[in-house]
Amino acid sequence: MPDQLALQIDVAECAPGSAQEVDLVESVITACGGDPRAAVRELLADADFLRDQLYTASCLLSRGIxxxxxxxxxxV
Structure with a gap:
């Protein structure tokens, strides 16, 4: 299993009232070594993992909870 995608985002960029906005697309591509195809591959793998986790949780949770x-x- 590949390592989890870790984004390097400067905290100062996220400060309230900051004029800069974080470009998540660029952050993901940078985290994948500048390869956009690898970035898409990683995002698809993360989405698949999260769907699996959602399925597992839905099997374990009762309708009452x-x-x-x-x-x-x-x-949708």
Missing amino acids: GRGWTPKYER
Whole structure:
């Protein structure tokens, strides 16, 4: 399993009222060594992992705990 994608984001850029906005696309590509194809590959792997975690959690949670909530596995 590949290492988790770790973004290097400067905390000063995220400060409230800061004029700069963090470009997440550039951050992801930079974290993947500048290779956009590797960035997409990593994001797809992360999405797949999160879908699996959501499926596992939905199997373990009762409807009472979730108050009738059921997960959606794809964006609508």
